[in-house]
Amino acid sequence: MLEVSGATKSFGGFVAVSNVNLSVAEGETHAVIGPNGAGKTTLFNLVSGLLTPDSGSVVFRGKPLKKMQPHEIVKIGMARSFQRVNIFPRKSVFDNVQVALIASRGLNFNPFRQASGLFRDETIALLDLVEMADDADRRAGELAHGRQKQLELAVALAADPKLLLLDEPTAGMSLGETRAAIKLINDIVSKRGLTLLFTEHDMNVVFEIASRISVLHHGEIIASGEPQAVRDNDEVKRIYLGKE
Numbered sequence: 001m002l003e004v005s006g007a008t009k010s011f012g013g014f015v016a017v018s019n020v021n022l023s024v025a026e027g028e029t030h031a032v033i034g035p036n037g038a039g040k041t042t043l044f045n046l047v048s049g050l051l052t053p054d055s056g057s058v059v060f061r062g063k064p065l066k067k068m069q070p071h072e073i074v075k076i077g078m079a080r081s082f083q084r085v086n087i088f089p090r091k092s093v094f095d096n097v098q099v100a101l102i103a104s105r106g107l108n109f110n111p112f113r114q115a116s117g118l119f120r121d122e123t124i125a126l127l128d129l130v131e132m133a134d135d136a137d138r139r140a141g142e143l144a145h146g147r148q149k150q151l152e153l154a155v156a157l158a159a160d161p162k163l164l165l166l167d168e169p170t171a172g173m174s175l176g177e178t179r180a181a182i183k184l185i186n187d188i189v190s191k192r193g194l195t196l197l198f199t200e201h202d203m204n205v206v207f208e209i210a211s212r213i214s215v216l217h218h219g220e221i222i223a224s225g226e227p228q229a230v231r232d233n234d235e236v237k238r239i240y241l242g243k244e
Contacts, residue, residue, distance in 0.1 A: 006056035018219040034216035079156040080165035089141025100158035146177035166198040
């Protein structure tokens, strides 16, 4: 579904991502892990079109993405969340998801239709899916951090993606919120038959839900494989897990 080949991205003299090769198969739950500053978010920005690689390529479902804008990439089946929550805090939970649905269907520039009546059933269905129907009328900015992350997930799902990118989906959550988020993500991926690519610092989360793991260090992939193989990799243990 996704093929990253030789992707490199520099900022001035700093190489954030260096010659990265990454392959994500359809139906896979693929984690990208690494220390702070390893290049995980930069890699996600290259994949989702927010950045253009200096060299190398990103191909999604057989289509090269180099000349495509992020909104165009969303339309062909990719959606993502961000490390920092990306919602409309002054709008209601319902409005956040409804606006995402309207935009994903290309109706956000029609001056002759009233938006308030569009996709109401679909909006409620998405809120049900992320277990937030009871919060529909609440202002998004008033939600606890974990609930805001759930709302952002619903916004991403409004685009009906085939590939879902989640950048640290449990960052800043309590232990209880993290466990609930893991279960929710697993359930949604299973119900919708999604392919998932995610970054995460919590190793319990990674080894619980990932079917494949790639490890970034100083912008380079140093290991990639099934969870147990990565766990047993001596270089990963030394560099990332802090073991001699």
